[in-house]
Amino acid sequence: MVIVDRRANPQGKSLANRQRFLERVRGDVKRAVADTIARRRVADVDTEEEVRVRVDGTEEPGFATTPEGEHDYVLPGTGTLNRGDRIRKPSGSASGGSGRRAGRGSGQDAFEFTLTREEFLSYFLDELELPRLARTSVAQEKLSRPQRAGISIYGYPSALDVRRTMRNSLARRIALRRPDQAVIEELQARIVAAIEAGDEPGVAHARAALAEAERRMQRIPYVDPVDVRYARHVRTPQLATEAVMFCLMDVSGSMTEHMKDLAKRFFMLLHLFLSRRYERVHVVFIRHTERAAEVDEETFFRSRETGGTLVSSALDVMLEVQEARYPRERFNLYVAQASDGDNDALDRARVTMLMQERILPIVRYFAYVETGGERGVFPHNAGRRTSELWDTYEALSAVTESENLAMRRLNDGAAVWTVLADLFAKNAHAAA
């Protein structure tokens, strides 16, 4: 008997099947992901909660009979039944016998299964992209990648091309008529045969032939340095798509906790999207009240502050940073701004000027998210349909007719996923 321990075998043998299955139910999965997005809180993003997918579209039909017709069932009884007793058929279907039968036919293929977090995120993020991302520059040395480039006579032992080397060796051995082991053995056999036959000159002749063969075998190596070939690699520089995302968040007093929470969630998700999908996207965090400052990630997401609102201050800081560190020739520039839309009316002209003349011409995409109250009410500007900043941007987009300014309203946590998905939906933007 043999006992084999298979526990250490690679897990996930059915991974290939799972991928095929997920591909097949792509529609259902996407719907489930969208549903979950609507229910989910952003904080859940990094937790291990799983997504349940209800699958209907994977029927495997086959010829089957309905429970109609005459049947005779022999079943384990209760001991109290007697001839002529009657048992009501289960309503709905005429099935009896094995209770399983009743379930056949409809609904058999609908079931729920769970997506892992990885699968969920990849489905969600697959749908997103940075609009109008262009290749801006040939980047530094470290972005080059080794690529196969034929063969070479020099190289590392690890790059040895065994097939080619042995092919050369074989060709050379044939060309130089190097005797192989079979020939040697045959000559030896001939000597033995000659000795047995007592054929003296034959023995001498065969011995000479053997000596000659052995000499040739020694002089002509099996693998000669001239045979050796290596796979050749060259490093080819890769085109880099470098991009920077400026995250501007209003943290002024007019922002309620709810609004700040929404804004933070939005940026968290945006950050997750960028860090997963793009290797080289820089993120700059800027927050502002009536003054703006560039802050680190931790401060941006965690710390609190209050004060008035001056949107232009944030735009100023953004432009400063951009000029100092992110020349537009090298970087794709993106801006995401979240605010409650409250701004000093006197600032309007300056915001319009900055946006129109300096920002919109250089950025690929400017996404503005206006966070509203719990039920879509804007408390500070009751009576007005829209906010100050919204008006400003709306006027701006009418004047400039620029396509790279997008605006969305965000009222409750559930919509964060959808707003992000909407702003960065794939193929929604014409190429620049």
Place this chain on the structure above:
Amino acid sequence: MTLLFDGADWDFQTLDAINRACTEIAVGEYGLDIYPNQIEVITSEQMLDAYCSNGLPLMYSHWSFGKRFARDEALYRRGYQGLAYEIVINASPCISYIMEENTATLQALVISHACFGHNHFFRNNYLFRQWTDAEAILGYLAYAKAYVAECEERQGRAAVERILDAAHAVRPQGIHRYPKRRWRLAEETERAKARAEHAERTYDPLMRTVPGFRTTLERPEARQQMETEARAKLRLPEENLLYFCEKHSPRLAGWERELIRIVRLLAQYFYPQAQTKVANEGCATFCHYHIMTRLHETGQINDGALLEFLHSHSAVILQPDLSDERFSGWNPYALGFAIMRDLERVCLDPDAEDRDWFPAIAGNGDPWGTLRDVWANYRDEGLIRQFLGPKVMRAFRMVHLADRPADPDYRVAEIHDEAGFRRIASLLADQYEPAKLAPLIEVADVDLFGSRTLKLVHESYRGARLDGEQTKKTLQHLQVLWGYRVCLQERDAENGRVLTEYASA
């Protein structure tokens, strides 16, 4: 004798010791005849893996296996469904998967159940000997997996899935029910290539494009003759739809035919299993019961282990009655075990009733010899028809319920008494007829020189009708395999009246 283990823990030495002790009893005392055993210890996740590919260790890739895995995993994770203690594969060596979570007692139970009970059944039952090739199955599976992967690479995954989906839909109708020749899976691998090349070269009666053919067709008597000749080559009617498409479909490429063949041969491999559930599980349960009891008698397992074993054993052979909400038909373990225990008693200690029912074996004093013969020569239907005794019928309080379309109720037609025994045994045996496993659908005709429509027939016995929705979808799949329209006629088996006609779109 010393104890094989004490407590729940086990290691590989324990397994080896258990196996040696069981071998001594099973082969030495009971005369079981088994393939060499190979025990593989796996995790629960690997068990789920094995589940979804029909328990086979290797399987080609297909989304439906992924679907089954997703469903089983969801059920398992939420606790709706437990995992089997073991899976055993009809191969030589006989491979048994056992889970690492099992306790030592469970491992002993599993080894005596699978490695001896099932193993003996696989090796000796006539259906398995006829239809399966235990030496070659693993090699064939490896070949099938590689072949499907290669097709996916060369033809694209979508093209391969299209054929596999279609072939899977008619899998139950893709088996030969009567043996034509001894199955040799071993030859399959070598012959596959030659067959594909040959099939591409050969002349197909359906694909005549010979000059002059049209004019021949115009003469009615010539046409008649050609049709008769061509039809004779098709050997109609044909019950194996996959075989028919593989051999005669006018449109399939060589690799598509080979894919159908793979699906068909694997379906055929499982055909005996479906027919021998009661006999096979009964055999394994009977063996584990005796081996475990014997281990206890000889002092190789302690009382605690025996009690743990009996607890699992009684759960396995639980048969809820029809008023129980857990009831879901017959439990093959319970039915098979009861019949075999009864036979054992008949052999050793018969009473007048037994001598009356089983004159040939009553009191012969050789229960193992008698049962070895039963295991070798019967499938479920025969086992029940021949060996279901009155004591078992009484023990299960079997009743016969008649279900008539006009009647809103089931009527209790027979009960387990003197007048009902024969009829109950015979009706229960009918329930295990292979014909009940899947609807029987035959190729009746092909419109050879016209539209090439494939005509199928389903004979409806006692008002059993095909599910319309499912049938339409399945015909659609079948059209993929045949290449042209497929239609199906449902006929009343008694008077030949056509009940329904279906056709693929």
